[in-house]
Amino acid sequence: MHLKTPGRISEVLEIPVHIRLTAIAALMSLVVFFLPSLTLTLFSIPRMNLSFFQVLQGGQMRLSIHDVKYTLSFSGALPFLLLSLLLPVLILLLIFFYRKITEKVPGRAVSAAVLSLLSVNLVSLILVPTKLISGAVLAKASVGSSDLFFAPQAVGNLCILLLITGLCAAAFGTMGLKMHLRMVSYPYFLWLVVFTVLPLLLIFFAAFFTKNSSGSYVFTLGGFQTLMVPRVIEARFYGLTLHLQEYFSVFLRSLDYAVWTTFGCLLVAYPLAYALSNRARRTHTSSSLLLMFFVLPMWINTMLRTYAWRAFFGQSGVLNNILISLHWIAAPILFLKLDFLSDFIIKLVLVNDFLPFMLLPIYSVLVKLDENVTQAAHDLGANSRQAFSRVVFPLSMPGVISGIQMVFMPALTFYMIPEIISEGSVTTIGTTVQTFILSESVVQQQAGNVLSLLLLIFVLITMGILRNSDKDTGGGGMIL
Amino acid sequence: MRKLRRYFPNLYIGLIFVFLYLPIVVLIVFSFNSVPKSFIWGGFTLDNYAKLFSGNDGGELLAALLTTLRVAGIASISSTFLAVVSCLGLSYFSKKIQSLVLNVTYIPNIMPELVTGISFMLLFAFLGIQKGQVTLVLAHIAFCVPFAVLSINPKLRQLDRNLSEAAQDLGATQFQAITKVILPEIMPGIVSSILLTFTLSVDDYLVSNFNVDSTVQTLPMKIYSMAKFGVNPKMNALTAIMFLVIFLLLLAANVRTIAESREKKKKYREVIRK
Numbered sequence: 164m165h166l167k168t169p170g171r172i173s174e175v176l177e178i179p180v181h182i183r184l185t186a187i188a189a190l191m192s193l194v195v196f197f198l199p200s201l202t203l204t205l206f207s208i209p210r211m212n213l214s215f216f217q218v219l220q221g222g223q224m225r226l227s228i229h230d231v232k233y234t235l236s237f238s239g240a241l242p243f244l245l246l247s248l249l250l251p252v253l254i255l256l257l258i259f260f261y262r263k264i265t266e267k268v269p270g271r272a273v274s275a276a277v278l279s280l281l282s283v284n285l286v287s288l289i290l291v292p293t294k295l296i297s298g299a300v301l302a303k304a305s306v307g308s309s310d311l312f313f314a315p316q317a318v319g320n321l322c323i324l325l326l327i328t329g330l331c332a333a334a335f336g337t338m339g340l341k342m343h344l345r346m347v348s349y350p351y352f353l354w355l356v357v358f359t360v361l362p363l364l365l366i367f368f369a370a371f372f373t374k375n376s377s378g379s380y381v382f383t384l385g386g387f388q389t390l391m392v393p394r395v396i397e398a399r400f401y402g403l404t405l406h407l408q409e410y411f412s413v414f415l416r417s418l419d420y421a422v423w424t425t426f427g428c429l430l431v432a433y434p435l436a437y438a439l440s441n442r443a444r445r446t447h448t449s450s451s452l453l454l455m456f457f458v459l460p461m462w463i464n465t466m467l468r469t470y471a472w473r474a475f476f477g478q479s480g481v482l483n484n485i486l487i488s489l490h491w492i493a494a495p496i497l498f499l500k501l502d503f504l505s506d507f508i509i510k511l512v513l514v515n516d517f518l519p520f521m522l523l524p525i526y527s528v529l530v531k532l533d534e535n536v537t538q539a540a541h542d543l544g545a546n547s548r549q550a551f552s553r554v555v556f557p558l559s560m561p562g563v564i565s566g567i568q569m570v571f572m573p574a575l576t577f578y579m580i581p582e583i584i585s586e587g588s589v590t591t592i593g594t595t596v597q598t599f600i601l602s603e604s605v606v607q608q609q610a611g612n613v614l615s616l617l618l619l620i621f622v623l624i625t626m627g628i629l630r631n632s633d634k635d636t637g638g639g640g641m642i643l
Numbered sequence: 644m645r646k647l648r649r650y651f652p653n654l655y656i657g658l659i660f661v662f663l664y665l666p667i668v669v670l671i672v673f674s675f676n677s678v679p680k681s682f683i684w685g686g687f688t689l690d691n692y693a694k695l696f697s698g699n700d701g702g703e704l705l706a707a708l709l710t711t712l713r714v715a716g717i718a719s720i721s722s723t724f725l726a727v728v729s730c731l732g733l734s735y736f737s738k739k740i741q742s743l744v745l746n747v748t749y750i751p752n753i754m755p756e757l758v759t760g761i762s763f764m765l766l767f768a769f770l771g772i773q774k775g776q777v778t779l780v781l782a783h784i785a786f787c788v789p790f791a792v793l794s795i796n797p798k799l800r801q802l803d804r805n806l807s808e809a810a811q812d813l814g815a816t817q818f819q820a821i822t823k824v825i826l827p828e829i830m831p832g833i834v835s836s837i838l839l840t841f842t843l844s845v846d847d848y849l850v851s852n853f854n855v856d857s858t859v860q861t862l863p864m865k866i867y868s869m870a871k872f873g874v875n876p877k878m879n880a881l882t883a884i885m886f887l888v889i890f891l892l893l894l895a896a897n898v899r900t901i902a903e904s905r906e907k908k909k910k911y912r913e914v915i916r917k
Binding site for chain 1: 751756764848874
C-alpha cells in the first residue's frame, strides 16, 4: 500500500533529476561564457586571459605575432558567440517555464529538445576559439594553425565536464530512463578501466612488444634476453659468497631486505600494538594521542630521515662521537662500510620507516577485540600463553596480514633507503628497474618493463598466498 | 618481578618511541647546524631558519614545496571526492559487482609503487599526454584513489541502509538524505581519507619520478637530487617547521577527544565508587 502524503505528491510534480542536471549544465556554460577562463595561447605571443563575453563586446583585438602587430577581427566567431550566449538562456527558460505553463512534469519531449539545444551549445562553445582568428591572419604571420591553441583553464575544464554530464542526463531523459543513485559511480568505473586495468595491460604489452623505427609495434623477446645474460657475479649473503646470475642476485638481495623488513616490523609492532591496545582498554580512553605519536614520523620525509640515520651512524657521526667521548672506543667505527653492519643498518632503517604501516592495522584489530574473549579462554582453562596463541593471535590475523601487505610490497622496490645508507654500493631491484626504464636504448627499456612485469607477477602470487579473506576490516586499520 | 612485569609494556613503548624519533631528533638538531651541506656539526646558528627561502637554493626549495603542497592538495581532495561519490553509488549494486569493483580498486594497493609509477608512465605515453604538471597530478590522484576508497568504504558499509530511506520518509529528498544524513555519518572516514592521501602524496617519490619532466620537481625529488651533493641544512629547517606545524595541528585536533575521554574516565571512576 502506498501512502501518498502531500509531501510525496509535490515531490512527484518536481522537476526530474536529469532535467535539473541539464539546468546546471546550462548555467555552467553561461559561467564559461562570462569567466575569463579561456587562455588564448599563440606561438611566441604572451598568454591572454579572455572570456567569450569580452570577445563579444570587443569585436577586435590587437595581437603581436612575431613582433608584428595584427588586428584580429572576431566577426567569424560572432554567430557561435551569440549561440553560446542565447542557447543556455533558452534552455533555462524552457525548463523553468514548461511546468508553470503546462502544469505537467517535463517529459521525454522536453528532454529531447533540451538535449539538442545543449549539444548545439557545446559545439558552438568548442567552435568559437577556432573561428576567432582567421586563416588569412595566421598565414600572414606565418603561423600554422597547429601553433594556435586555446586552453581552457581549471574552471573552464570543470564546466565542460559538467556540460557533458548534463548532456548525458538529457540523453537519459530522452530515452525515458529513470535516474538512479547508482549511476554516480559509472564515471568511477571508467576511471578504474583507464587508471587500473589499462596500465596493467600496458605493462604486459610493453614486456613483449616494442615500437620499431617505422612506428609499428613488433613482438620481441629482447627484454628477456637482456635479463637472462649469462653473466655471473659474486654476491655475499651473510658471510657466504655465492656465484649467481647478475639480476637474480639483485633480486635475491631485494627479497632479503623485504622479508627481513616485514619480519622485523612484525616483531616490533605486534608487542607494541598489544601494549597500546591493552593500555587503551585498561584506562578506558582511546589512546589516540599516543598512537598519533607513533604515526607522526610518517609525515616526515622518508629520505630526510634516512639521511639523518646516515648522519647518526656515519664515520664522524653522532654515535661515533658519543662512543669516543665516553672513551669506549679509540677510533671511529665504520658502521656503514662494514659488510655485515651496513646490511643490518639498512634493515634497521627500513624497519624504522615501515613500522607505522605495520602498527596501525594490527592495533586497529587488537583494540576492537572483545575483552571477554580472553576471559572466556581463561574460564575454559587456558593459561595466558595459550589464550594468546590460540585465541588472541588468530583473531588478530587480518590485521597482521594487511600489515604484511602494507610493508612487504613497498619494501621490495623501495630502493632509496639501501642506496642512501650504502652510498650507492648496494644494487637493489628498484635501482635496476629505474636505470633500465630511464635509459635511452629501446632494448633496455623493454628489459625494465619485463622486470616490472616479473615483479608484479611475483607480488601477485605472494599476495594470492596471503590472501586476506576480509579486506575491509584489515584495511580499516589504515584509518588514522 | 611483578613490578617489572607491570612496567615492561611502558618501557617497551618508550623504547620504540626513542627508536622512531631518533632520526627526527638528529634532523632537527642539525637544522641549527652552521656548516652548509653536511651532517657534520659546526656550531649553532639560526641562519637556516632566517634565510630559509632566500638565495638560490632557498628559492628552489620554496618552488618544490609549493608544487608538492599544490599537487597533494588537489590529489587528496579529488581522490576523496571521487571515492565518496563512487562508494555512494556502489552501495546500490549487487554484492558480486561490488566485490569485483573493490578488488579491481585494490590492485594498485598490492602493486609495488615502482611498478605503479611505470604503469602510469606507459599509460600516459599510450594516451599521448606530455609529461608535466598534468601527468603528475593525474598519477597522484590515481594512486591515492584506492587508499581513499579503503578509508571511506568501510564507514559506508557500517552505515544502516535504512537510514537514508528513513530520512526520505521524513520528507527529505534523496539529495538532502545524502548531504544531511549520510555525509555527516561518514565524515570521520572522509577526514582520514584526506589526511592519508595528503600524506602519501607529499611523501611520494617513486610515482612522481616517472611521471614528470625536468621542469617540475616535488619536494622529495628535490631532496633526493640536492642530497647527492650533501644535505642542505635548510632542508632540515624546513622539515623541522613542517613537523612542528603537523604536530600542533594534530594536537589541536586531538584536544577535544582528550577532554572527552577525561570526562569519560571521571564518570567511570564515579560509577565504580558508587
